[in-house]
Amino acid sequence: MITDILPDQVSAVDTFEDHEAELFPEEQELIAKAVDKRRREFTTGRHCARTALGRLGIAPVPLLPGESRAPTWPAGVVGSITHCKGYRAAAVGRTAELWTIGIDAEPNEPTPQGVLEAIALPPELAMVRELGAAGDKVAWDRLLFSAKETVYKAWFPLARRWLGFEDAEVTLNPDDGTFTARVLIEPPVVDGVPLDGFTGRWLAREGFVVTAIAVPALTT
Numbered sequence: 001m002i003t004d005i006l007p008d009q010v011s012a013v014d015t016f017e018d019h020e021a022e023l024f025p026e027e028q029e030l031i032a033k034a035v036d037k038r039r040r041e042f043t044t045g046r047h048c049a050r051t052a053l054g055r056l057g058i059a060p061v062p063l064l065p066g067e068s069r070a071p072t073w074p075a076g077v078v079g080s081i082t083h084c085k086g087y088r089a090a091a092v093g094r095t096a097e098l099w100t101i102g103i104d105a106e107p108n109e110p111t112p113q114g115v116l117e118a119i120a121l122p123p124e125l126a127m128v129r130e131l132g133a134a135g136d137k138v139a140w141d142r143l144l145f146s147a148k149e150t151v152y153k154a155w156f157p158l159a160r161r162w163l164g165f166e167d168a169e170v171t172l173n174p175d176d177g178t179f180t181a182r183v184l185i186e187p188p189v190v191d192g193v194p195l196d197g198f199t200g201r202w203l204a205r206e207g208f209v210v211t212a213i214a215v216p217a218l219t220t
Contacts, residue, residue, distance in 0.1 A: 002089040002103055005177070005201035005212045009097045011055040013048040014089035016206070021047035024062040041083040049081055049090035056092065068156055080153050087208050099190055099215040102153030102200075106146045108139050108209045116141040119148060119165040131174055138204045144170055146211045151181045151198055154213040158195060159188035177202055179211070191218050 003012045018040045023031075027046060031039050049071065050060045058074055066072040073079050079092035080103045087105045116128065124144055131140040147170045155163045169182045179200050187196040200213040 001087075001203065001205055001208070002091060002105070002210050002212060005203050005210065006091055006101075006103075007214050007216070009216070010091050010093045010101060010214050011052040012089065012091040012103075013052045013055075014087065015044060015048060016087055018044045018088070019047045021050075024060075026062045026064055030064070041088060044088040045081045045083050045090060048088055049079065049092065052079070052090050052092045053077070056094065067160065068162075070153070070156060078157060080150075082210075084208070087206075087210075089210070091212065091214075093214065095217065097217055099195075099217050100154045100157050100213070101215075102150040102155075102198075102213040103211065104146045104149040104153065105208050105210045106142050106149075108137075108204050108207050109142060110139050111141045111145055115145065119145055121166060121169050124170060127172065131172065134174070136174065138174075139209065140172065143172060143202060143204070143209045143211070146209050147172065147179045147181065147200065147202065150200055150211040150213050154198055154200075154215065155183070155188070155195075158190055172202070193218065 002014045006012050021043050031042050046063055049063055061074055063071045076095050077092055078098055078101050080101045081090045082103050082105045084105050091101050091103050128140045148165055151168050152163050167185045172179045181198045183196045187194045198213050202211045
């Protein structure tokens, strides 16, 4: 499912079922005391990530959390992992082709009471209410949350600093399955280019909403 909204340069793997995959000892140690739910999502997420890396010809390595708990990828690789109840996915690419990747998946159902007001800027609140009034089978508040999570995942590897929900304004396009994000704080600069916004894609299917951003590297 996630592959449908990612470019060809990205190697992505997803699953609706958990896998009893083998973990490296360093990874096992991280979840030794975790509850079963956390163990399953961690293990399957790493299985997806290593399968995706293998399709790029990269041998299995431990994928340990680094700053902000995001996975530390092998040299020359960018990537992102997501999991929610009933769905896991990972997406990776080479830094020669992509500056960053962010993906997120959520159940296609309304957010708990109070969440939308906590994460949305006034224009986003108005947008979600307007989209919801159209009667589409999309939980627009949850889609907004997912898009903001994806923006953060794409932002952090480049900026190495926090991006709050209030620090980026997201616009969802219901017509073509895209979204844009305008960064409202000082952006990271990559190869002389300030990344003050992102463009991504979204999809609602199989009871989930998924969002993805893949920023191509400059070519000379």
